């Protein structure tokens with residue numbers, strides 16, 4: 001048997017031989033899951049946006065991120081790692097969720113996530129609107145128990161209901177706390193800003209256990225200090241990172257459904273993520289990319305690089321646990 005250090009994984013199409021704009025788009029031009037059998041990290045799309053409260057269109061986000069990811073290269077200097085050589089990363093295609101029935105869609109997403117996690121893969125999910133974080137977290141918690149959550153977003157997404165609906169893109173984390181699937185000792189929002197319905201929104205959120213790092217905090221304190229603080233709060237708990245692309249300023253991510261002025265830069269987001277590379281990241285999502293409002297792929301490029309950093313964190317940890325380091 002070959003030693004683990006000699007393990008070969010099928011990586012992206014070689015862009016020096018086949019131009020990167022040729023052929024169908026998978027994330028980072030990686031193989032499809034059915035081409036490799038099983039994967040350590042499964043990149044999966046969830047084209048669902050029936051939970052939005054304002055502009056629709058995030059159902060097209062996953063494929064826009066795949067298209068924008070054609071330019072990613074195999075070596076990530078910021079984390080000194082070649083993620084696709086450290087672990088098998090593959091594109092698992094899309095979860096087909098019912099656009100006309102939110103409750104059924106939530107069940108479908110949870111069941112499909114159970115199947116993927118059941119193969120031993122970690123999930124790198126491309127949304128879709130933020131509703132999808134709830135079924136993904138349910139599935140992750142079945143495997144790991146209540147998880148630490150790092151939630152990058154302009155919004156709290158801990159509101160109660162919209163028009164009486166429990167499952168929407170503004171409510172997934174309140175439901176998750178109610179269901180006991182989050183570790184309430186380690187919950188943080190990052191990038192929060194913008195007007196709220198009332199001060200009570202903040203009181204409720206704090207009662208649920210969330211800490212808040214606003215986008216102004218990131219600006220004033222800097223990415224390194226913020227990442228240090230988050231790392232201390234998370235410790236070695238199993239961690240889920242959920243990234244609503246509207247955590248970025250509309251200048252950095254115009255293609256999204258509920259934009260708010262005064263957000264983080266994409267550089268700040270990527271730097272914070274790199275500062276979390278030692279955390280036990282069990283799965284992650286990038287949601288709320290709505291390409292109809294995008295220009296020149298600004299938003300989907302930012303989202304593809306975000307997913308690349310998250311994938312790199314997971315691949316490094318998988319490789320380290322394989323070699324026992």
Ligand SMILES: N=C(N)NCCCC(=O)O
Pocket residue numbers: 053054130155157169170244246257258288
């Ligand atoms: N973009 C997300 N996930 N949530 C925004 C909800 C904002 C609102 O309609 O009040």
Ligand SMILES: [Zn+2]
Pocket residue numbers: 153154155244246247258288
């Ligand atoms: Zn948001």
Ligand SMILES: [Zn+2]
Pocket residue numbers: 130153155157169244288
């Ligand atoms: Zn959100």
